[in-house]
Amino acid sequence: MTAMTASRRVSIALASAVAGALALTACGSDSDGDKKSEGGKESAATAPERTLKTVMGDVKVKAEPQRVVTLDTAELDSVITLGVKPVGATRTDSKTGFPSHIPADKVDGVKIVGEMTTPNLEAIAALKPDLILTSKLRHGDKYEELKAIAPTVMTESTGLPWKENFLVHADALGKKTEAQKAVAGYQARTAEVTTALGGKDKAAAIEVNMVRFVEGADIRIYGKENYLGTIFKDVGLGRPAVTAKAVDGFMLNVSPEKIDMADTDVIFHSTIGDPDKAKATQVLxxxxxxxxxxxxKGNVHVVKDELWIQAIGYTGAGNILDELEAALTK
Incomplete structure (x- = not known):
């Protein structure tokens, strides 16, 4: 088989899979999931559509999408928080392919549809989704291909605006009530952690830093303008002066010879990739x-990168708050 023939076969297979997904969206399906329930409840396939305004323009989605595919960890966290099990998700760096802070039963049976940076369009189409969730930052260049498979709702970016993005995800899923409960629960939990630390003044007196060792890159000291930074802020924790040097408030890259810039009252650190190649072994x-x-003083704590940096959602935040309280009240 020639390379050209192989390429044509892949293209034909993808086109067929996408066409099948589009046909399903237009005509409905005979699968059990698309039939009316015994009680006569309107099926997902025949449910009325809603129009959402997104960064990519207006998108029509079903009232309550049933077959959801998530292409990044933030979207996965959102759907799990809202009580929805996706049919597909991209792989993370964990052993199972899913973030370890998410209970196994919540992702049992969820199909992996490629890597976050390179989602497999054929695998996505094969799942016949009725909603795809991601961000323009991650997959804006693939929007036309994705929306040909299923309605695709994108947020502008990820990380810092995670709370706003969560509400977009909730709207797309028709889960606004569940979203309100999740937000209220988070606010109550952050207040509990602040109280456990002795109140707002004592919490503010504790300065914390987050250091990330990254394979193939410089060491990162995280600033205030990111997912974790918002959690620290919500608890009322202090941040050292070095965070003001973070580029766009996000992070500051340093070499092993400058790691002492991260020194403060309490340091949390994580590693992504090989510890040797990420310079973690050398620095520590x-x-x-x-x-x-x-x-x-023993105020250094190793944390999981897939949770503290990559979770980007309310389920992850709840786990971080638990670990944060444990570390700062020991």
Whole structure:
């Protein structure tokens, strides 16, 4: 088989899969999930559509989408928080392919549809979704292909605007009531953690830093304008002066020789990729690291990157708050 023939076959297969998904959207399906219930409740296939205004323009979605595909961790966290099990999701760096903070039963049976940066369009189409959730930042270049498969709702970006994005996801899923409960629960939990730390003044007196070791990149000291930064802020924790140097408030890249810039009252750190290649092994064993005040006082905590950096949602935030309280009240 020639390379050209192979390429044509892949293109034909993808076109067929997309056409099948479009036919399903237009005509409905004979599967059990699309039939009316015994009580006569309107099926997902025949439910009235709603028009959502998104960064990519107006998108028509079903009143309550039943077959949802998520293409990033934030969207996955959102649907799980809202009580929806997706039919497909992209892979994360964890052993199972799904973030470990999400209960196994919540993702049992969910199909992996490629990597976050390179979602498999054929695999997505094969699941016959009625809604795809992602962001323009991640997959804006694939929007035309994705919307040909199913209504695709994108937010502008991810990370910092996670609370606003969550409401977009909830609207797309028809889960506004559930969203209100999740937000209220988070607000109550952050207040509990602040109280556990001795109140607002004492919480503000504790300065915390987040350091991330990344394979193939410089070491990152996280600023205030990101997912984790908003959680620290909601609890009322202090942030050291170095965070003001973060580019766009997001993060500051440093070399191993500058790691002491991260020193403060409490340091949390995570690693993504190989610890040796990410310089974690080198730095954590260095005299410079060991001589930092937070290290000498035992106020350094190793955390999971897939939770503290990548979760980007209310379910993840709840887990972070639990670990944060445990670390700061020991």
């Amino acid at each position: 064993g260095s005299p410079l690291w060991k001589n930092m005040d937070a290290v000498k």
